[in-house]
Amino acid sequence: MVQETNDPIFxxxxxxxxxxxxxxxxxxxDGTFSSDTPPEYLTNVNWFKDGPPEKGxxxxxLWDDGMEYAGTYEGTTSEQWEVSVIIV
Structure with missing residues (x-):
């Protein structure tokens, strides 16, 4: 949740x-696209050791049907974070 303020200073x-x-x-x-594939489904990438692959x-x-399919990595979905503002 974003807290709105009249002060535009970060x-x-x-x-x-x-x-x-x-x-x-x-x-x-085949022209299809997935935007909800968990990183652990990528079989030729050790996401947690080496980090994400480069885009492209x-x-x-490894799909839900147990078959392995080739594809092109296009990045990740947007991340949302809970933050605690530091009051100075």
């Missing part, structure tokens, strides 16, 4: 936690 804050899940955006050769990277996705 304030310092501490990120407390991410409040939205992180999903990958993937395009597939060819990746493999």
């Amino acid at each position: 304030s310092s804050a501490i990120a407390i936690r991410r409040v939205t899940p992180l999903y990958c955006r993937i395009s597939f050769p 990277s060819l990746i493999k996705v």
Whole structure:
């Protein structure tokens, strides 16, 4: 939730936690697109050790049907964070 203020000056804050899940955006050769693929479904990327792949990277996705499909990594969905404003 964004707190509106009449003061347009930015304030310092501490990120407390991410409040939205992180999903990958993937395009597939058949023209379909997914914007809700969990990072752990990428089989040729160790997301938690190496970080996310570069945008445009060819990746493999383990789908719900147990099959592995090739796709192109297009980034992640937007993240929303809970923050605590630091009052100076």
